[in-house]
Amino acid sequence: METVHDILDEGILAHVAFADDGMPIVLPMIYARIEDQLYIHGAKATRLFKKLKVGLPVCINVTIVDGLVVGRSAFHHSMNYRSVNIHGTARLVEDEQEKYNALVAITDHLAPGRWEETREMTKKEAAATTVIAVTIETAAAKHRAGMPVDDEEDYDLDHWAGIVPITTAYGQPIDDARLKDGIQVAPSIRTLTSRK
Template sequence: MTDKQKTSGDFPVSSLNKVRVTKRATYDVDTVHAILDEGILAHVAFADEGNPIVLPMVYGRIGDQLYIHGAKATRMFKKLKVGIPACVNVTIVDGLVVGRAAFHHSMNFRSVNIHGTARLVEDEQEKYDALVAITDHLAPGRWDETREMTKKEANATSVIALTIETAAAKCRAGMPIDDEEDYGLDHWAGIVPITTAYGQPIDDARLKDGVPVAKSIAKLTSRK
C-alpha cells in the first residue's frame, strides 16, 4: 500500500479532475473502483514529444494501482516507463437516451477518469501479481487455467503501474430531459438499453479432442 493510497472517502477535487456538471460527478473512491472493476477496456492517454496519444488497453487493478502490460519494444511502454503523467478513462455505456428534440439526445453511462504518474514495474513479484490481475480481470480464475508463463515471455513483457492519485466518476441515468413545451409533441422519446453480453465460446480449430470449455470461460458466458 502506498502512502497516497485511498481506500475510502473521496478523491480531492482540483482543476485536473473537477467535472463541470456537478450533479453527474462523484469523487467517491468506492464508486471509482466499482466502475474500474466492471469495465473491461481502458483508454490510456499520454504525450509523446508534444503529440497526444490515446491507446486502448486491457488492465487490472490491485488497490490503488492500475496495471497495463505490453511488449517492451512498443513506443507506448518505452515512453511510460520513464515516469510521465498519464490519464486513463474507462467507460461503461448503459443506454441511448432519445429525446423529443435532437438537442436532448444523450447516453446513460458510467465513466471514470484517472490521473497519475506511470512507472515501470521492476519488482518480479509485483509484476507477476499484476499479470495475474490483468488476466483475471477479463475472466476471473483464468490465470490458474493456463500453462505457466515462461521466462522468455516474462522478459519480453513490460508492466506499467499507474497510482490513482486523483480521479472522478461521471454518471448519467434516467429518461431524457426535454423542454417542458415539447412533452406534448408526437415524437417518441425514451431509453434504448445497451448491455455487454458474452456469446457462446467457439473452440479453437486446433483444440485437442476432449478438452472442455474452461470453468472461467463457462462462468463468464453464463452471465445474464
C-alpha cells in the same frame, strides 16, 4: 473512491492517454486494479513503455455505456453511462513479484480464475512483456442515468422518446480449430459466458 473502484472493477477496457514528443496519444488497453494501483501491460516495443524510464504522466479513462437516451428533439439525445478519469504517473514495474501479481490480476480481471487454467508463462514471454503501474493520484467519476430531459413544451409532441438499453453480453465460446478432441470449455469461461 468506492464509486471509482466499482466502475474500474466492472469495466474491461481502458483508454490510456499520454503525450509523445508533444503529440497526444490514446491507446486502448486491458487493465486490472489492485487497491489504488492500476496495472496495464504490453509488448516492450510499444512507444508508451519506452517512455516509462523517466515516469510518464497519464490520463486513463474507463467508460461503461448503459443506454442511448432518445429525446423528442435531436438536441436532447444523450447517453446513460458510468465513467471514471484517472490521473497519475506511470512507472515501470521492475519487481518480479509485483509484475507476476499484476499479470495474474490482468488475466483474472478479464475472466476470473483464468490464470490458473493456463500454462505457466515462460521466461521469454515474461521478458517480452512490460507491466506498468499507475497510482490513482486523482480520480473523478461521472455518470448519467434516467430519461431524456426535453423542453417542457415538447412533452406534448408526437415523437417517441425514451431509453434504448445497452449491455455487454458474452456470446457462446467458439473452440479454436486446433483444439484437441475432448477439451471442454474452461470453468472461468463457462462462468463468464453464463453471466446475466
